[in-house]
Amino acid sequence: xxxxxxxxxxxxxxxxxxxxxxxxxxxxxxxxxxxxxxxxxxxxxxxxxxxxxxxxxxxxxxxxxxxxxxxxxxxxxxxxxxxxxxxxxxxxxxxxxxxxxxxxxxxxxxxxxxxxxxxxxxxxxxxxxxxxxxxxxxxxxxxxxxxxxxxxxxxxxxxxxxxxxxxxxxxxxxxxxxxxxxxxxxxxxxxxxxxxxxxxxxxxxxxxxxxxxxxxxxxxxxxxxxxxxxxxxxxxxxxxxxxxxxxxxxxxxxxxxxxxxxxxxxxxxxxxxxxxxxxxxxxxxxxxxxxxxxxxxxxxxxxxxxxxxxxxxxxxxxxxxxxxxxxxxxxxxxxxxxxxxxxxxxxxxxxxxxxxxxxxxxxxxxxxx
Amino acid sequence: xxxxxxxxxxxxxxxxxxxxxxxxxxxxxxxxxxxxxxxxxxxxxxxxxxxxxxxxxxxxxxxxxxxxxxxxxxxxxxxxxxxxxxxxxxxxxxxxxxxxxxxxxxxxxxxxxxxxxxxxxxxxxxxxxxxxxxxxxxxxxxxxxxxxxxxxxxxxxxxxxxxxxxxxxxxxxxxxxxxxxxxxxxxxxxxxxxxxxxxxxxxxxxxxxxxxxxxxxxxxxxxxxxxxxxxxxxxxxxxxxxxxxxxxxxxxxxxxxxxxxxxxxxxxxxxxxxxxxxxxxxxxxxxxxxxxxxxxxxxxxxxxxxxxxxxxxxxxxxxxxxxxxxxxxxxxxxxxxxxxxxxxxxxxxxxxxxxxxxxxxxxxxxxxxxxxxxxxxxxxxxxxxxxxxxxxxxxxxxxxxxxxxxxxxxxxxxxxxxxxxxxxxxxxxxxxxxxxxxxxxxxxxxxxxxxxxxxxxxxxxxxxxxxxxxxxxxxxxxxxxxxxxxxxxxxxxxxxxxxxxxxxxxxxxxxxxxxxxxxxxxxxxxxxxxxxxxxx
Ligand SMILES: Nc1ncnc2c1ncn2[C@@H]1O[C@H](COP(=O)(O)OP(=O)(O)OP(=O)(O)O)[C@@H](O)[C@H]1O
Ligand SMILES: [Mg+2]
Numbered sequence: 001x002x003x004x005x006x007x008x009x010x011x012x013x014x015x016x017x018x019x020x021x022x023x024x025x026x027x028x029x030x031x032x033x034x035x036x037x038x039x040x041x042x043x044x045x046x047x048x049x050x051x052x053x054x055x056x057x058x059x060x061x062x063x064x065x066x067x068x069x070x071x072x073x074x075x076x077x078x079x080x081x082x083x084x085x086x087x088x089x090x091x092x093x094x095x096x097x098x099x100x101x102x103x104x105x106x107x108x109x110x111x112x113x114x115x116x117x118x119x120x121x122x123x124x125x126x127x128x129x130x131x132x133x134x135x136x137x138x139x140x141x142x143x144x145x146x147x148x149x150x151x152x153x154x155x156x157x158x159x160x161x162x163x164x165x166x167x168x169x170x171x172x173x174x175x176x177x178x179x180x181x182x183x184x185x186x187x188x189x190x191x192x193x194x195x196x197x198x199x200x201x202x203x204x205x206x207x208x209x210x211x212x213x214x215x216x217x218x219x220x221x222x223x224x225x226x227x228x229x230x231x232x233x234x235x236x237x238x239x240x241x242x243x244x245x246x247x248x249x250x251x252x253x254x255x256x257x258x259x260x261x262x263x264x265x266x267x268x269x270x271x272x273x274x275x276x277x278x279x280x281x282x283x284x285x286x287x288x289x290x291x292x293x294x295x296x297x298x299x300x301x302x303x304x305x306x307x308x309x310x311x312x313x314x315x316x317x318x319x320x321x322x323x324x325x326x327x328x329x330x331x332x333x334x335x336x337x338x339x340x341x342x343x344x345x346x347x348x349x350x351x352x353x354x355x356x357x358x359x360x361x362x363x364x365x366x367x368x369x
Numbered sequence: 370x371x372x373x374x375x376x377x378x379x380x381x382x383x384x385x386x387x388x389x390x391x392x393x394x395x396x397x398x399x400x401x402x403x404x405x406x407x408x409x410x411x412x413x414x415x416x417x418x419x420x421x422x423x424x425x426x427x428x429x430x431x432x433x434x435x436x437x438x439x440x441x442x443x444x445x446x447x448x449x450x451x452x453x454x455x456x457x458x459x460x461x462x463x464x465x466x467x468x469x470x471x472x473x474x475x476x477x478x479x480x481x482x483x484x485x486x487x488x489x490x491x492x493x494x495x496x497x498x499x500x501x502x503x504x505x506x507x508x509x510x511x512x513x514x515x516x517x518x519x520x521x522x523x524x525x526x527x528x529x530x531x532x533x534x535x536x537x538x539x540x541x542x543x544x545x546x547x548x549x550x551x552x553x554x555x556x557x558x559x560x561x562x563x564x565x566x567x568x569x570x571x572x573x574x575x576x577x578x579x580x581x582x583x584x585x586x587x588x589x590x591x592x593x594x595x596x597x598x599x600x601x602x603x604x605x606x607x608x609x610x611x612x613x614x615x616x617x618x619x620x621x622x623x624x625x626x627x628x629x630x631x632x633x634x635x636x637x638x639x640x641x642x643x644x645x646x647x648x649x650x651x652x653x654x655x656x657x658x659x660x661x662x663x664x665x666x667x668x669x670x671x672x673x674x675x676x677x678x679x680x681x682x683x684x685x686x687x688x689x690x691x692x693x694x695x696x697x698x699x700x701x702x703x704x705x706x707x708x709x710x711x712x713x714x715x716x717x718x719x720x721x722x723x724x725x726x727x728x729x730x731x732x733x734x735x736x737x738x739x740x741x742x743x744x745x746x747x748x749x750x751x752x753x754x755x756x757x758x759x760x761x762x763x764x765x766x767x768x769x770x771x772x773x774x775x776x777x778x779x780x781x782x783x784x785x786x787x788x789x790x791x792x793x794x795x796x797x798x799x800x801x802x803x804x805x806x807x808x809x810x811x812x813x814x815x816x817x818x819x820x821x822x823x824x825x826x827x828x829x830x831x832x833x834x835x836x837x838x839x840x841x842x843x844x845x846x847x848x849x850x851x852x853x854x855x856x857x858x859x860x861x862x863x864x865x866x867x868x869x870x871x872x873x874x875x876x877x878x879x880x881x882x883x884x885x886x887x888x889x890x891x892x893x894x895x896x897x898x899x900x901x902x903x904x905x
Contacts, residue, residue: 227764234757237746244705244737244744245758245811246729305748 050298054313061320068328082323084206089319091212092117092270093289094312097297098219099263100290101311105223106256107236107303108163112152113264114286115174120144120268121278122178125187134193141272142265148174149261153254167257171287178280186279189272197273208270215266220308232256237304292339293318296346317342402429404562404593405450410459412445412617414798417789419445420456421617427562432584432594434604434626436638437614438830439802440788443597444486446614447564450595451483452476464561474503482560486567486597486801486828487741488547490539490554497521497535500553524553529579544571544739545691552580563587564595567801569603570828573691573856575895581607599802599830600857601631613637639832647863648842657681659717660850661819663702666711671697672874675711679819679850684841686853686865686882688890694874695854696738699821702852703735704728715819732818734758736809736825738854744808745796752778752792754807759815781810784840786833802828806837813840819850826860838864858890870894 066073073079096113103110123129124141132139148170155166189195200207223229231252234242243249267286272278293314299306318339325335405427412420420442427433435443448454450461452470461468463479470476476483490499497514498505500521505512521535530549533542539550548571555563569577584594584607598604604611608626612619613634621637636642661679666672672694679685689695700706702713707723714720715731728735737743745754752771755778756763763773778792785806787799796804809825822841826834841864845851855861861868862882870878870893878885878893 225769226767227761227769228767230753230760230769233749234746237748238742240742241744241746241757243725244703244735246725246734247757248726304746 051307051310051313054297054310054317058313058317058320061317061324065320065324065327068324072327082327084209086316086319086323087209087212088206089322090315091206091208092267092274092283093286093293093319094212094315095215095263095267095270096260096283096286097290097293097311097315098215098308099260100287101219101294101297101299101306101308102223102232103163103256103260104291104294104299104301105236105303105306106232106253107239108156108253108256109167109291109301110152110257110260111164111167111287112148112170112174113260113290114283115171115178116145116148116261116264117268117271117283117286118278118280119148119174119178119181120265121272121282122182122187122280124268125189125272125278126181127187130189130191134191137189137191137194137272138269141268142262145261145263145265145268146258147261149258149264150254152261153257156257157250157253175280182278182280184280186277188277194269194273195276197270198276208274211266211270215263216308216312223308228255233304235303289315289318292343296342401431403427404429404464406460406462407446407450408460408462410446410449410461411457412442412449412454413457416794417798419617420449420459422619423459423614423617424619424622425612426623427593427595428610429561429593430588430591431609432588432596432607432626434608434611435595435597435614436601436604436611436634438638438788439786439806439828439833440800441614441638442617443614444566444800445617447483447485447566447595447597450476450481450562450564451485452481477504477558477560480559480561481564482555482558482562483564484551484555484566484568486570488551490547490550492540493538495536495538496525496533496542496550496553499539499550500524500535500557502554504558520557521553524556525549528552528556528583529576543692543696545573545576548572549576552583556583560592562593562595564597566597567599567828568596569598569600571691571824574858574891575690577603599828599834601634601831615640635831638830641832648839650866651846657683657848660715661702661852662714662717664712664714666698666701666713667709668694668697668701668706669709670874672701672871675871675874675876677852677869677876677879679852681818681848681850682845683867684845684851684853684865686855686861686868687871688855688858688861688868688894689871690894691856693871693894695871696823698871699735699823699852699854700737702728703733703821705735729758732816733821734812734815734817734819735821736812736823738823738827740804740808740827744811745804747797748795750793751782751787751796751799751807754796755781755792755810756814758811762815777814778810781813784813784836785810786836802830802833805829806833809837813844817849819852820844821852821854823854824856825853826855826857858887858894862887862890 072082096117100110100113120141123144124137129136129140152167152170155161155170156163159166197207197211202210223232231242231247234245234247235249235252239249267283268278271282275282294306294311295301295314296317297307297310297312297314299311321338321342322335325332403426405425407423407425410420410423411418423442423446425433425446435446437443445454449456450470452473452475455469455471463481468479470479470481473483491502494502497518501517506516506520507513518535522531525531525533525535528549530546533546533549539547542550548568552565552568555565568580572580584596587594596604596607604626611621611624611626611629611634613621613624615638624634632642658681659678660681661677663678664676666675675698677685687695687698697706701708704713704720704723704725704727712719713722713728715728715733718731720731721727741747746757752775753760756774759777760769760774763770763777775792779790781787782790782792787803787806787810796807799807805826805828809822812820820841825841826837829837841851841853853861853865862885865882868878868880868882868885868890869876870890872894
């Protein structure tokens with residue numbers, strides 16, 4: 001963020017009555033307390049409403065779990081353990097989804113996330129890298145992820161490739177390079193510190209879940225409280241308006257893909273730790289999981305709108321479904337069909353859109369009375 | 370501004386124009402019969418009572434004008450008529466029968482065609498496809514493309530624009546061209562009532578004349594027209610009766626358009642009297658050091674060899690027709706387009722061509738011509754739109770400060786009479802004129818040294834317009850340079866210190882505003898070879 005230089009008083013706005021009163025915090029507070037406008041008072045209202053819907057979906061899934069396996073759900077310690085299992089399952093994809101959410105809000109798409117996780121994982125587990133110890137492995141995973149993301153961003157913003165094409169090409173190329181580096185072998189991680197990331201628990205909660213929480217929290221702050229987040233929404237919502245307002249759209253696009261790549265680097269470490277190894281085929285189809293989670297979380301595919309919390313809930317819903325099938329001993333095929341159905345429903349709901357829905361309801365009310 | 374249609378402009382193409390009526394005249398229309406009557410219509414949005422008991426009566430063959438401040442409810446009213454919104458209560462009687470249009474298609478089938486304030490064209494369809502969108506002529510299920518193109522060409526010719534190819538993608542048309550296409554769409558229906566929501570806002574002077582000619586043709590066939598505009602001169606010229614809205618209520622109905630004194634109209638609209646005047650120019654020459662110097666700026670097909678300068682504290686106006694290269698020139702100076710030749714200097718330093726960032730850093734700001742596509746994040750709150758160019762300044766270490774941004778936006782909102790004043794509402798819910806205030810207001814924050822304004826008062830009402838002029842004058846008094854583009858010649862002459870007249874991409878005249886009058890400028894803007902030798 002380049003424009004952090006504290007300016008003396010930007011309110012000394014030209015063109016306003018010179019005697020314009022100083023900001024009265026009390027008055028702002030009063031304005032905030034104005035009744036009757038809360039649901040649309042900014043972006044948060046609509047997003048929060050949608051997130052409530054996602055929470056409701058989650059509750060339904062849990063109820064299905066209780067109904068199908070009352071025996072398991074009778075045991076409080078099993079329930080706690082299972083909750084942690086779901087969160088752990090969500091952690092790696094969750095980290096990737098946070099980056100994906102930024103890219104999509106910024107008007108793009110990143111199909112290469114799974115491949116970036118793979119190449120970052122493979123790179124950091126080569127014998128050469130492992131000789132530098134855990135620090136070297138983490139550093140190389142993050143750097144590789146970041147670098148691939150930057151290449152994506154440069155291709156898209158300066159090479160003017162369509163994001164879909166650029167990242168599709170990167171998806172193929174990065175997996176290929178990962179296979180080349182690993183010689184199509186599974187590379188075992190001998191670093192106990194790395195492997196410990198997956199097994200360590202703090203206060204009874206796995207470290208992986210803390211990492212997810214940290215990335216989500218950082219993502220939330222970045223999106224909602226920083227100039228970076230504001231630019232992301234502007235660039236995705238109306239690139240021409242952003243450009244004419246003096247925002248460097250191209251540079252910001254590069255940063256968005258770099259951020260996504262960095263998240264993939266973090267995910268690569270987490271996944272390597274879980275498997276105590278890395279290989280070119282790891283993180284298969286993560287791009288689909290991450291995009292799907294962001295979409296059902298309410299991120300608009302055309303850009304300009306989305307929430308981190310929604311994406312998190314999307315990921316958790318998916319891992320809850322996976323878990324539901326697992327505890328009932330059902331096949332993954334059926335599971336994928338259900339996931340597909342959920343994505344369709346979510347997108348349909350998005351298209352109907354809140355506004356037209358209320359209009360529709362109002363109309364029905366009008367015709368029935 | 371008197372918008373007489375210029376017979377000279379309708380040149381050779383006139384021969385091609387078929388004489389069949391533009392719109393099939395409804396056979397059963399009796400001139401003077403009341404076709405539309407609204408009684409106590411109410412429409413609320415969450416937190417806003419947009420229409421609060423509206424009465425309206427429209428007769429066949431008349432031009433019925435709607436007047437009202439920004440946010441008075443004019444567009445909401447016509448959207449109720451067009452089937453976009455359903456009224457909460459009240460009665461709409463259309464040709465003797467209570468009507469409730471479930472959707473825009475239903476209204477169109479009933480014979481109500483609408484030209485909306487915000488263009489609603491599909492950018493990636495052709496002109497003809499847009500004109501006939503939703504009612505394409507078909508045979509055996511196939512669209513009759515040839516027939517459609519022919520009809521479109523006919524309509525465009527009647528609109529005075531035979532040069533717009535029906536096959537061209539709408540995306541590639543300039544703003545005024547898009548307006549023509551949306552008019553063509555309304556005329557492609559068999560309509561008994563045509564509603565026009567600020568059609569003249571994006572039209573140049575001569576095109577308004579064209580529009581009026583068409584309106585007269587329509588009304589002569591017994592078609593009723595509802596006409597919305599903030600320009601009282603237009604209403605005087607084309608209108609028959611006027612209904613005035615204020616805060617969603619009818620404050621006066623069926624006033625005679627020509628005889629009602631302006632004072633009356635304005636006070637019924639605003640509840641007060643506004644003298645529609647420009648702020649006085651400072652007595653002494655205000656201009657200071659040179660701020661902007663443009664030399665030999667050229668973009669092929671848009672403008673050629675343009676040189677101009679703006680000094681600190683000076684307002685320079687550019688007059689010219691839509692399509693004379695004014696907007697393109699402004700965007701090129703701002704770096705949004707890359708010049709093919711020539712230089713732009715700010716304070717003596719050459720700017721990197723094609724870089725908005727460099728221009729903004731040098732202290733430029735630009736309010737672009739098209740608010741929806743070029744300036745606004747419609748789903749975002751007002752305050753975030755106001756601070757879109759400045760949020761970085763309110764931030765500390767990259768963290769935004771929404772409280773300070775809201776406070777700043779609040780002051781802009783107060784200075785420009787934004788309604789509603791609550792800056793946390795999404796911009797999408799604002800009326801057109803209020804959205805325009807947001808676009809201009811954005812650059813009143815921060816330390817802009819040179820303001821490029823492209824049609825800054827488009828769609829802004831009489832009262833707010835005076836406020837805006839005042840604000841621009843005050844800016845200049847503080848040493849800000851202003852480069853103003855406007856289709857309204859009186860605005861250029863009244864506000865600017867110095868005026869450049871552009872025609873076909875070239876500056877044909879430069880003079881202090883005091884030395885020019887409206888007719889001289891209009892002649893310059895439109896004349897052909899006659900003025901070629903005029904001093905530049
Ligand atoms: N979709 C919407 N949601 C909420 N409020 C709305 C919506 N559309 C319009 N409004 C509000 O209704 C009021 C009337 O708006 P409208 O667009 O009808 O004004 P207008 O008379 O056409 O003004 P202008 O001259 O600026 O075009 C305004 O306060 C506006 O903010
Ligand atoms: Mg309007």
